[in-house]
Amino acid sequence: MAGDSPISACLNVNMKSPGTASATPACDAGECVELVATATLPTRYGTFISHAFRVKGSDNEHLALVMGDVGGDAPTLVRLHSECLTGDVFGSYRCDCGEQLDAGMRKIAEEGRGVMLYLRGHEGRGIGLSNKIRAYLLQEQGRDTVEANLDLGLPDDAREYDSAAAILRILGVRSVRLMSNNPKKFDTLAKHGIPVCERVALDIPMREENERYIRTKQVKFGHYFEENE
Numbered sequence: 001m002a003g004d005s006p007i008s009a010c011l012n013v014n015m016k017s018p019g020t021a022s023a024t025p026a027c028d029a030g031e032c033v034e035l036v037a038t039a040t041l042p043t044r045y046g047t048f049i050s051h052a053f054r055v056k057g058s059d060n061e062h063l064a065l066v067m068g069d070v071g072g073d074a075p076t077l078v079r080l081h082s083e084c085l086t087g088d089v090f091g092s093y094r095c096d097c098g099e100q101l102d103a104g105m106r107k108i109a110e111e112g113r114g115v116m117l118y119l120r121g122h123e124g125r126g127i128g129l130s131n132k133i134r135a136y137l138l139q140e141q142g143r144d145t146v147e148a149n150l151d152l153g154l155p156d157d158a159r160e161y162d163s164a165a166a167i168l169r170i171l172g173v174r175s176v177r178l179m180s181n182n183p184k185k186f187d188t189l190a191k192h193g194i195p196v197c198e199r200v201a202l203d204i205p206m207r208e209e210n211e212r213y214i215r216t217k218q219v220k221f222g223h224y225f226e227e228n229e
Helices: 098-112 129-140 145-153 162-168 183-191 211-221
Strands: 032-045 045-056 061-066 076-082 114-119 175-177 194-200
Touching: 032 061, 032 162, 045 162, 061 098, 061 162, 061 175, 076 098, 098 114, 114 162, 162 183, 175 183, 183 194
Parallel strands: 076 114, 076 175, 175 194
Antiparallel strands: 032 045, 045 061, 061 114
């Protein structure tokens, strides 16, 4: 899919398991999230409008950075980015999260239109910062990222993207060009009636420090990897 032309009419297609695309959404726009604050956010990539959302019934908050007019019929360039303190802030090479965030912001700025949706509460695929560091120790002892989580009695991936879909609908996004290799994100958007017209590759170099991490995502989660992105 990387580099493909947008799908004609942006069909509501589930890229991995078509049978789940028609499942009943867990929440609709405005049902599971609420907009709590909006302000201009100048960054090194350009100026965005920041929208802070709270997930109802929880303490989770997400931030949508919007550039340009993301409504209308033209597919919107979007990244659903899971919070990763070690990668996003400290530049850890254990993962490629920080580099994906940087590349995604740059692509949106280059096009002058898009949404970077920063999903809080997704640290360590949803297990939290302290547990992620505990999992790192197990990885140093030979376990992969999935095995380490399970050894700690934690889920291999506890993230949900229903709230992300709800936020996009509130922002008026009708269809997307998604910067991701995670099939779960494609599936969730399709389930909520947001067509994914194109998968946009983020060309991130694989490093010795994160090669096993990336291969585990490919083998155990079915991530799309013609090349590391």
